[in-house]
Amino acid sequence: MKITPIMREYLGEIYRLERNPEGVSTSAMAERLEVSPSAVVRMLRRLDQADMLSYVPYQGVKLTTEGEREALRSIRRHRLLEVLLVQVMGFGWDEVHEQAHGLQLTITDAFEDRMDAVSGYPTHCPHGDPIPTKDGRIAATNDQPLSDTPVGAEAVLRRVKTDDGEKLRYLAELGLRPGVPVRVLHRAPFNGPLRLRANGHEHVIGTELARALRVEVMP
Amino acid sequence: MKITPIMREYLGEIYRLERNPEGVSTSAMAERLEVSPSAVVRMLRRLDQADMLSYVPYQGVKLTTEGEREALRSIRRHRLLEVLLVQVMGFGWDEVHEQAHGLQLTITDAFEDRMDAVSGYPTHCPHGDPIPTKDGRIAATNDQPLSDTPVGAEAVLRRVKTDDGEKLRYLAELGLRPGVPVRVLHRAPFNGPLRLRANGHEHVIGTELARALRVEVMP
DNA sequence: CTCGAAATTTGATCAAGGTAAACCTATTTG
DNA sequence: CAAATAGGTTTACCTTGATCAAATTTCGAG
Numbered sequence: 001m002k003i004t005p006i007m008r009e010y011l012g013e014i015y016r017l018e019r020n021p022e023g024v025s026t027s028a029m030a031e032r033l034e035v036s037p038s039a040v041v042r043m044l045r046r047l048d049q050a051d052m053l054s055y056v057p058y059q060g061v062k063l064t065t066e067g068e069r070e071a072l073r074s075i076r077r078h079r080l081l082e083v084l085l086v087q088v089m090g091f092g093w094d095e096v097h098e099q100a101h102g103l104q105l106t107i108t109d110a111f112e113d114r115m116d117a118v119s120g121y122p123t124h125c126p127h128g129d130p131i132p133t134k135d136g137r138i139a140a141t142n143d144q145p146l147s148d149t150p151v152g153a154e155a156v157l158r159r160v161k162t163d164d165g166e167k168l169r170y171l172a173e174l175g176l177r178p179g180v181p182v183r184v185l186h187r188a189p190f191n192g193p194l195r196l197r198a199n200g201h202e203h204v205i206g207t208e209l210a211r212a213l214r215v216e217v218m219p
Numbered sequence: 220m221k222i223t224p225i226m227r228e229y230l231g232e233i234y235r236l237e238r239n240p241e242g243v244s245t246s247a248m249a250e251r252l253e254v255s256p257s258a259v260v261r262m263l264r265r266l267d268q269a270d271m272l273s274y275v276p277y278q279g280v281k282l283t284t285e286g287e288r289e290a291l292r293s294i295r296r297h298r299l300l301e302v303l304l305v306q307v308m309g310f311g312w313d314e315v316h317e318q319a320h321g322l323q324l325t326i327t328d329a330f331e332d333r334m335d336a337v338s339g340y341p342t343h344c345p346h347g348d349p350i351p352t353k354d355g356r357i358a359a360t361n362d363q364p365l366s367d368t369p370v371g372a373e374a375v376l377r378r379v380k381t382d383d384g385e386k387l388r389y390l391a392e393l394g395l396r397p398g399v400p401v402r403v404l405h406r407a408p409f410n411g412p413l414r415l416r417a418n419g420h421e422h423v424i425g426t427e428l429a430r431a432l433r434v435e436v437m438p
Numbered sequence: 439c440t441c442g443a444a445a446t447t448t449g450a451t452c453a454a455g456g457t458a459a460a461c462c463t464a465t466t467t468g
Numbered sequence: 469c470a471a472a473t474a475g476g477t478t479t480a481c482c483t484t485g486a487t488c489a490a491a492t493t494t495c496g497a498g
Contacts, residue, residue: 006485026446039486041447046484058446058493088307089333099327106321114308225454245477258455260478265453277462277477 003050003070005105009033010043011052011067012074024061034101072132077104077112079125079132084115086126093126093177094168127168128159128178128214144217146194147210151184155215157198162212171209175199182215222269222289224324228252229262230271230286231293243280253320291351296323296331298344298351303334305345312345312396313387346387347378347397347433363436365413366429370403374434376417381431390428394418401434 013032017024026044030037048055052067063071081100085091091099107115116122123139124130130139143158157180160171171177176198186195191207205213232251236243245263249256260276267274271286282290300319304310310318326334335341342358343349349358362377376399379390390396394417401417410426424432 004484027444035485036487037446038448038488042485089330089337091329091333095329099330102325102327103322106325108318108321110310110314111308111318114310118308223453246475254454255456256477257457257479261454 003052007043007047007050007052008070008074009101009104010040010047011063011071012078014053014061014063015068015071015075018063034098069136072136072138074104075138076132076134077107079129080112080115080119080122081107082125082127083119083122083131087119087122092169093172094165096126097163124178126178127161128157141214142216143214145211146182146184146196146205146213146215147191147207149184149215149217151187153184154181154218155184156181156218157213158216159214160212161214167209167212171213174203175201176203176213181218222271226262226266226269226271227289227293228320228323229259229266230282230290231297233272233280233282234287234290234294237282253317288355291355291357293323294357295351295353296326298348299331299334299338299341300326301344301346302338302341302350306338306341311388312391313384315345316382343397345397346380347376360433361435362433364430365401365403365415365424365432365434366410366426368403368434368436370406372403373400373437374403375400375437376432377435378433379431380433386428386431390432393422394420395422395432400437 010029010033013029014024017028017032022028026037026040029035029040033040044053044055044061047053047067051064052070053061053063055061078100081103082093082096085096085099086093122131130141132138141159146155146157149155157176158178160168160176160178162168176182180198182196182198184194184196185202188194193207194205194210196203196205229248229252232248233243236247236251241247245256245259248254248259252259263272263274263280266272266286270283271289272280272282274280297319300322301312301315304315304318305312341350349360351357360378365374365376368374376395377397379387379395379397381387395401399417401415403413403415404421405414407413412426413424413429415422415424
């Protein structure tokens, strides 16, 4: 049974959701793929048929080994596209998720390779997620939510886990991008806002944003 | 009635065929769009419904004003994509037609604009065809087949009218690209091959190739 | 332990594609 | 000059992927 680019895109999104605490729900998939829930259900049945995953109605979904391989191919394309759009085409990191979503469906393998080359063989997407290699290996991530990081810690911002354009634009304004060193200065009690220092400036970050920021704590 | 990216692509191809001596046949469209003839017929009916063209079964097709506007939008995207693929992504001019064909369907308006900018606002595609402006105007072409050019004429190669990868690779090898000055040295009788000088070298070109090369004769 | 809200799934419909069969048009030939 | 036939065009029926509306399941609150 053959696999289409659209199927691969679903698999990529399922893979991402599987490693997310919220889990893989029909409606979550529908939202991320910008598609109706019913389209998701039908696709799940097809993907089950194609042995890409096992799907039990109302119960949930689990990728097979084969399914994971295809998912990683899709994620590679998506993240390489994001890099290309930011570094080569000059888009802001808040504009690229949706575009990569669409373009992924029509690029060729040759395009994937050229994209990799002209972007300088990047290892991470603009939001800090690792780009799987061509043979389907993906670097482990070793970071934690800024919201769980103890006061006083020296850390490096590694990932920004949101697709919300508003948030991304705001973070860009503050200069909070992957690779930037940050220090947690203070956290107000009861999940209050968090004060931190980065790029020589102090900023106050709300809880919602702090949960999206992932840092690696330095020894 | 709404127009989809796929419809626009058909319109673009019809526009191109309308200014071709061979005319707009169902099978010609099918071949250029890499689609079955039956798919073309169905689409023609939809496009007629949408007032993009008038279609009479077995008779033929004619674009409306509206249809031409959409066609030019599609052609602009296609040719800008070809420039991007060659100049920015590093593809050969023999590899870009098909890829542009697919990508056209998923790029956004914003991508079109960025593409225009990073390519330096090009006026012609890598094969020498003019790129329509955003408001739907297209430069007139003023060239003739090399096969009709008199012996002794000084001319400049303007366009290469073929999508055949073999031919394009061969021409690239000889350095025969748009903008290159050429001089016709000799033509063998009975549609025989043609000898010419370009880039300081002499080449012998068969009739088939000479028909694809379009030159502007210099005074 | 039942009821109702929220999420999930099914059913009917549309766009766009393919293959195979039917159908026009035009050219060739008896 | 009419009939036959070849080639291109169109129709008919099936697949994929999407939508919306209706039906169904699940799960938390009383």
